[in-house]
Amino acid sequence: MLAMSELKEILPHAKARFVEKMSSHNDVSALLDSTPLTICNRSNAKAKHDSALVRCHAYDSGFSLQTWGEVIHGTAGSEVLLYQFRFSQPTELERTVWHEWGHLLSNKYIEAINDERLEYFKRREASNDRLYHENLPDDEREYQERLAFGTQLWCEFIADTICNIVADDEPHIIAWDIQEQMKQILLAAVSNTPIHIALLGHYCSMVLTNPTVVAHSEVDERFSIGLEFLPEETAKLVDKLLCLLADQLNEDQICKISKDRILDIGAVVNQIWDAIAESKYW
Numbered sequence: 586m587l588a589m590s591e592l593k594e595i596l597p598h599a600k601a602r603f604v605e606k607m608s609s610h611n612d613v614s615a616l617l618d619s620t621p622l623t624i625c626n627r628s629n630a631k632a633k634h635d636s637a638l639v640r641c642h643a644y645d646s647g648f649s650l651q652t653w654g655e656v657i658h659g660t661a662g663s664e665v666l667l668y669q670f671r672f673s674q675p676t677e678l679e680r681t682v683w684h685e686w687g688h689l690l691s692n693k694y695i696e697a698i699n700d701e702r703l704e705y706f707k708r709r710e711a712s713n714d715r716l717y718h719e720n721l722p723d724d725e726r727e728y729q730e731r732l733a734f735g736t737q738l739w740c741e742f743i744a745d746t747i748c749n750i751v752a753d754d755e756p757h758i759i760a761w762d763i764q765e766q767m768k769q770i771l772l773a774a775v776s777n778t779p780i781h782i783a784l785l786g787h788y789c790s791m792v793l794t795n796p797t798v799v800a801h802s803e804v805d806e807r808f809s810i811g812l813e814f815l816p817e818e819t820a821k822l823v824d825k826l827l828c829l830l831a832d833q834l835n836e837d838q839i840c841k842i843s844k845d846r847i848l849d850i851g852a853v854v855n856q857i858w859d860a861i862a863e864s865k866y867w
């Protein structure tokens with residue numbers, strides 16, 4: 586486990602590198618400076634998590650001792666939490682904090698969508714109806730699901746992608762270990778319902794932005810990203826999702842995603858969900 590003093594030594598370098606690599610975005614440095622970052626240890630983690638929720642007026646996403654880091658985001662602001670007891674290597678800390686700052690940075694581009702999501706949570710809470718979501722009219726419910734799933738997948742995807750850009754690693758010559766990782770993540774994400782949307786976002790980012798995967802895919806089109814381990818229908822849909830995200834990465838400003846594209850991503854997530862649910866009946 587890294588000591589608190591080691592974390593405090595690594596963080597300024599990690600921050601300088603993030604600011605340098607992301608300098609094409611406005612005010613990255615000001616954004617990081619103005620967002621509180623709290624390092625939690627095992628004994629105070631829950632208390633620090635809870636007080637950040639209160640300060641940010643955020644909805645509880647659930648506290649877990651398995652979390653490495655998170656961004657608490659609410660109507661009163663955002664804060665970054667890092668869980669010191671999870672880190673044993675400096676690179677783990679760097680990659681975690683770059684991922685969390687990736688959330689902060691990319692959230693700036695979808696503020697209207699995040700506000701809409703928070704409004705929805707407020708209405709749901711105020712309704713005192715445990716089945717609020719289930720009782721919505723069909724088209725409204727489908728819209729909220731597409732928005733929720735699309736946003737969740739996009740946020741994890743772009744945070745990992747920003748982390749890969751900042752890390753700027755050289756591709757590895759040998760790729761079988763990362764292929765195995767991709768396969769495991771993909772299977773864990775879409776083998777069963779509920780779909781693990783965050784994992785699916787990590788998987789997509791590995792396929793499209795991990796330098797080793799990108800380099801190997803470019804030289805050999807038979808390079809496996811794991812789709813052959815899925816039922817055909819699910820594989821087609823995951824491929825469709827990768828195409829949507831690849832289109833977004835071709836934009837001049839990759840973080841600037843339209844609401845329509847987020848809804849398109851959410852629609853594919855819904856279709857994957859349905860395909861898995863249906864295959865259970867066979």
Ligand SMILES: [Zn+2]
Binds near residue numbers: 688740741744
């Ligand atoms: Zn994340």
